[in-house]
Amino acid sequence: xxxxxxxxxxxxxxxxxxxxxxxxxxxxxxxxxxxxxxxxxxxxxxxxxxxxxxxxxxxxxxxxxxxxxxxxxxxxxxxxxxxxxxxxxxxxxxxxxxxxxxxxxxxxxxxxxxxxxxxxxxxxxxxxxxxxxxxxxxxxxxxxxxxxxxxxxxxxxxxxxxxxxxxxxxx
Amino acid sequence: xxxxxxxxxxxxxxxxxxxxxxxxxxxxxxxxxxxxxxxxxxxxxxxxxxxxxxxxxxxxxxxxxxxxxxxxxxxxxxxxxxxxxxxxxxxxxxxxxxxxxxxxxxxxxxxxxxxxxxxxxxxxxxxxxxxxxxxxxxxxxxxxxxxxxxxxxxxxxxxxxxxxxxxxxxxxxxxxxxxxxxxxxxxxxxxxxxxxxxxxxxxxxxxxxxxxxxxxxxxxxxxxxxxxxxxxxxxxxxxxxxxxxxxxxxxxxxxxxxxxxxxxxxxxxxxxxxxxxx
Numbered sequence: 001x002x003x004x005x006x007x008x009x010x011x012x013x014x015x016x017x018x019x020x021x022x023x024x025x026x027x028x029x030x031x032x033x034x035x036x037x038x039x040x041x042x043x044x045x046x047x048x049x050x051x052x053x054x055x056x057x058x059x060x061x062x063x064x065x066x067x068x069x070x071x072x073x074x075x076x077x078x079x080x081x082x083x084x085x086x087x088x089x090x091x092x093x094x095x096x097x098x099x100x101x102x103x104x105x106x107x108x109x110x111x112x113x114x115x116x117x118x119x120x121x122x123x124x125x126x127x128x129x130x131x132x133x134x135x136x137x138x139x140x141x142x143x144x145x146x147x148x149x150x151x152x153x154x155x156x157x158x159x160x161x162x163x164x165x166x167x168x169x170x171x
Numbered sequence: 172x173x174x175x176x177x178x179x180x181x182x183x184x185x186x187x188x189x190x191x192x193x194x195x196x197x198x199x200x201x202x203x204x205x206x207x208x209x210x211x212x213x214x215x216x217x218x219x220x221x222x223x224x225x226x227x228x229x230x231x232x233x234x235x236x237x238x239x240x241x242x243x244x245x246x247x248x249x250x251x252x253x254x255x256x257x258x259x260x261x262x263x264x265x266x267x268x269x270x271x272x273x274x275x276x277x278x279x280x281x282x283x284x285x286x287x288x289x290x291x292x293x294x295x296x297x298x299x300x301x302x303x304x305x306x307x308x309x310x311x312x313x314x315x316x317x318x319x320x321x322x323x324x325x326x327x328x329x330x331x332x333x334x335x336x337x338x339x340x341x342x343x344x345x346x347x348x349x350x351x352x353x354x355x356x357x358x359x360x361x362x363x364x365x366x367x368x369x370x371x372x373x374x375x376x377x378x379x380x381x382x383x384x385x386x387x388x389x390x391x392x393x394x395x396x397x398x399x400x401x402x403x404x405x406x407x408x409x410x411x412x413x414x415x416x417x418x419x420x421x422x423x424x425x426x427x428x429x430x431x432x433x434x435x436x437x438x439x440x441x442x443x444x445x446x447x448x449x
Contacts, residue, residue, distance in 0.1 A: 021225055027288030030359045054187045061195065066218045068286075069293035069329065072199025079195055083188035132199075134290050134336065139357040146359070 004045060012060065015040050020067040032149035036157040037064060038125055041081055042118060045103050046093065050086060057082035070133070077129040084124050088117065106162035118158050119151075126151045219283075219327045222295055226283030230425070237425045244313045275391050277428040278303055280328070287361040287422045292332040294318060296427060299326040309389030309430040315418035316340065316396050317427050319389060328429070333396075334361055334421055341387045342366060342396055345380035349373045353381065353396055353415065361421050364397060369411040375399050381415055388438040390430060 019037040027033045041057050048056075061075030068074065089104070092113065102108035104117065130147045179186055230237075280302075284295035298304055300323040310317040310330050318338075322329040333340070334355050342353040344366075351369035366381055379399045385392035397415040432438075 020221075024286055025288075030288060030361065033288050050184045050187055054191050058191050058195065062198075067222075067284075068289070069295075070199075070289075070291070071202040072195045072197070076192055076195035076199060079188060079191040082191075083184060086184045136336070142357055142359065 008040070008044065011043065012040055016060070016063055016067075019064060024068070028149070028153065031146050032153045033146070034150060034153040034157050035126070035129070036154050036161065038078065038081055038122065038154075039158050039161065041078060041085060042121060042158070043104060046089065053082050053086070054079060073129065073132055076132060077125050080128050081121055081125045084121055088120060092117075105165075105167070106159075107167040114162060115159065118162075119155055122151050122154050122158070126154065216324075219295065219324070222284040223297060223327075226281070226297070230281070233423065233425055236423065240313050241426075274432060274434055276431045276433070278431065280304075280427055280429055282424045282427060283327075285332075285421070285424055287332075287334055288359065290336055290359065292334040292421075293321075294330040294332050294424065294427075296328050296330060296429070297326065298429065299323045299328050301325050303431060304328045304429050305431075307389070307435075309387075309432070310427050311390065311394050311430060312419060312424060312427045314395065314420075316383060316390060316394050317419065317421075317424065320429065330427075332421065333364070333417075333419075340390075340396065341384045342381050343384040343392075344369070344373070344375055344399075345382045345393070345395075346376065347373060349375075350384050350386065351381075351411075356414070362417050363400065364415045364417055365412060366399070366415050367410060367412045369413070371409060371411055373411060375402065375411070375413060377401075388432060388435045391432075 015037045019035065023034055023036070037060065040060055041053070044053060044056065057078040058075050061073075061078035062071075064074040064078075065071050104114070106114045109117075126147050130143050130150070134143045278298060280296035280298035282294055283297050284293075286292045286294075294310075294317070296310075304320060304323050306320055306323060308320045310320060316333055318330040318332045318335075320328050321331045331337075333353075336355070336357075338353070338355050340353040341350065343350050349369055351366045354365045354367060356363055356365050369375070377399055381396045381399060383390040383392060383394040383396065395418045397417040399413050400416040401414045403412045403414065
C-alpha cells in the first residue's frame, strides 16, 4: 500500500516537472504540443476508488493549470479523462479474474490493450482540451489539425515511456 | 429515499464527474471573463518561485544574445544623446525646458516564464506591484511590443502576450499613418500576425513597418510590431487585411520594459465620460 502511494507520488512529481519545465517549451511546427502528464491518471491502479480518482485528476489538472496560466482548462479535461477511464475499464477489463490485481501498465495488460487504452483516452482528452482552449468554431480546421498531431505525439511519448519502464507481470 | 441513495451510489462515477467538471468550468469561466485574481496561475508564490529558479538557470544559457541586444540598444540610445551631436554654432545657451512633461516611464523586468506554442500565451516577469507595476500597463522589449499586464502580486506580474486570441492592438502603417488593428493569426505561428480593418484605399508597401498607433493608452506611438509580408485581397471587402512578420522573436524574450503611462487614467476617464454622454 505504502509502495503504491510512494510510486504514484513520485510519478506525479516527475510527470508535472517534465511537463512544465521541458515539454511546455516544445512544439513541432507550432502545431504539435504533447501532454503526456495524463499518464499519471492512466497508470493509477485498477482498484482506485472513484472519488479518489476524480480528486487526483482534478488536482493534477489544477497543478498543470497553475503553471500554464489556464485555470480550469486542464482540470476540466482531466476530470473528463477520469470519467472515460472508468467507463473504458468497466467494459474491457474483467476485475474478478485476477489473483493479484495488476496495474494498467504495458507489461501487465499486453501491448494491444494498452495501445487502445492510451489512444482512446488521449484522443478524448486532447479533443476536449484543444476545443475548450480555443472555443471558436471559426478556427476549427487548425484546432483539429493540432488535436490530431498533438495526440499522435502524446501517444508516441507514452508508448515509449511504457516500453522504457517495461516489466512483464504474469496475469 | 433509500432507492435514491442506491441509484446515486450505483452511478457515482457519473455524479462525481458532473460535480468536478462544473467546478473546473466555473473556475475557468470566472478567470476568463473578469480577469479576477485567482491563486491558480504562474505568479503565485509556489509556481512563481519555481519558475524564478529555473529562469535563473536558463538566463545563463542566453547571456550572449542578451548582451548583444543590450549593446545594440545602448548604441541606439547613445546616438540620441546630446553629446553625440556636433554643435555647429558657437553660441551656447542653457534653457530649462518646461515644454516637456514626462508621460511614459519604463520599468525593466526579467522574463521568468514564457510560452509561444499555445493559443493563449502568458509571460511571467520578476517585478510586481511593489516595483510600481499595475494591471493594464503595456509591455515592450527592445525590438517591439510584447503584451499587457493582467495580474500582479508583490514581486511578480503576469503578462498576456501578444500571442493571444484576444489580442487587439491599435496599429498603423509607419509611412502613411493609416490606422488598423493588429491581431495574432489563428495558425499559431509566433512569427506572423495580421493587420486588419485598414481602409480600402490605402496602398501598403511590402516590408513597410507596422507600429503602434497614437490612439492606444497602453503604448507610446511608434513602437514597432512588424513588417508587412503579404497582402490578402479578399474580393469586394470593405477593409484591407495583410500579413505581418513580427519584429520580436517571442521565444527568446529575456528582458522587457513595463510602460507606466501617467496619463492613461485621464485618457480612460475622458473616454468613458464621452461614452456616457452618447
